[in-house]
Amino acid sequence: MATHATTIVPRFGELDPYNHVNHAVYVSYFEAARCVALESADLALPDLSNQNVQIVVTNLEVRFREPATARDTLRVETELAERRRASTRWQQRIIREADEAVLVEADLVAAICDNDGKPRRPPPDLMGKLEALLAG
Template sequence: MAHRTSFRVRFSEIDPYRHVNHAVYVSWLEAGRVEALEDAGMGLDLLQADGIQIVITAIDVKFKKPAVAGDVVTIETEVAETRRASSRWHQRVMRGEEVLVTADIHVGICDDAGRPTRPPEGFMHKLAALGN
C-alpha cells in the first residue's frame, strides 16, 4: 500500500506563472520518500548509523497538471521493485483524485565511501513492504 504525505502548497513555491515551479516537485518527492522510510522504521539517521546511504541514480518526472497556491496535495510513495542493492520507486503528486505528477525513481544503496553495497539483513524486506 502506498505511503501518503499531505500538505498545503505555500506561496513561496509558486513561480511567476502562478503555479508550483517544476523544481519544487522534486523536493516534495524527496520529502515523501524520506517520510515513507521514517514511518517504516528506516529513518535516515538510523541508516547513517548503519553506514548506509540511499542515493538517487535516475529520476523520470512527468508533469500532467499544475498545483497552485492553497491546493492540498498528497505525495503517494511506493516501492515498485527491490534488488540486492537497488530499488525502483513510483511516486505520484495528487490533488484529491487528480494526478498532477508521476515519477519513477531508481535508488542505489551505497556505503559511507559512496560504493554500491548490500544493505543490512532485513532492510530490503522492510523496503519491499512499502510496495503495493
C-alpha cells in the same frame, strides 16, 4: 503494502510568477514523501547513516501533467515498486485532493551505498523493513 500517502500544502516561496508550483519543487516533494515513507518502515535516514547505509537516487524521470497552485492540498503517493539486490525502484504521484487529479508522476531508481557513496549490498534487516513498503 498499500500506497504510503503524505500531504503537502504548497508554500508561497515554492510558486512561480504564474502562481503555479515551480517544476523543480515537485522533486523536493517526492524526496520528502520518500523520507516519510521510509520512516514509517523504521528506516529513518539518520539511523541508516549510523549503519553506514545511504539510499541514493541514481535515476529520476518526472512527468508533468497539470500544475498545482497555492490553494491546492496535495497528496504524494509513494510505492516501492521493486527491490533489487542493491537498489530499489519507486513510483510516486502527486494528486490534487480536491478533484483527485494526478498532477505529476515520478519513477526513480535508488542505489544502496555506504556513507562514502560506494555501492554495497544492503544489510538483511534493511531489505526486510523495505518489504513493508513494497507495492502489491
